[in-house]
Amino acid sequence: MIDLSKRRFFSKRTVDDTTIRLPWLANASKFTEQCTRCGKCAESCETNIIIHGDGGFPQVDFNKGECTFCYGCANACPESLFDKEENNPWEAKATILESCLATQNVECRSCGDMCDTMAIQFKLEIGKVAQPNLNLDECTGCGACVAVCPTSSINVSKLV
Structure with a gap:
């Protein structure tokens, strides 16, 4: 087995603190030290959004779909990496970029249609599309809005 602590010592790469790993992680800063990369979380994900990211560590890919917060990844994990289900799953939020069709005056409301919590609403403006x-x-940072965006103008990332 590779000693990742030594590998990181010689690497000049820094850890991206905005990467969405998994919901309910108890200690995200120690995740790569504690995760064995067994893949059980990905196997148990009901929407198949958990992928093998950098170094084989699991991370969420919202281009594949949304997180339903089913807690399946946490239940399947043999390690003690997760908080209780009652806690907030993560501090992740969506951002809408300038490349959004509506900001380019092209009618599109795909993201708002997919948002169950109605966090994305469209405001009418004179001389523009909503x-x-x-x-x-x-x-909630579920990512339902990401995959449906035709211009990939929505990102979900952790708040830092």
Whole structure:
């Protein structure tokens, strides 16, 4: 087995603190030290959004779908990496980029249609198509809006 602590010592790469690993991680900063990369979390994901990311460690890919917060990944994990299900799954929120069709005055409301919590609403403006308005207090960071965006203008990342 490779000693990852030594590998990181010689690597100049820094850990991206905004990478969405998995919901309910108890200690995200120690995740790569504690995760065995067994893949059980990915096997148990009901929406198949958990992929093998950098170094084989699991991470969420919202281009594949949304997190339903089913807690399946946490239940399947043989390690003690996760918080209780009652806790907040993560501090992740969506952001809408300038490449959004609506900001380019092209009618599109795909993200708002997919948002169960209605965190993305569209506000009418004179002389423009309705513009997206993201309510971060309502956003769960589920990622349902990401895959449906035709211009890949929505990202979900951890708040830092």
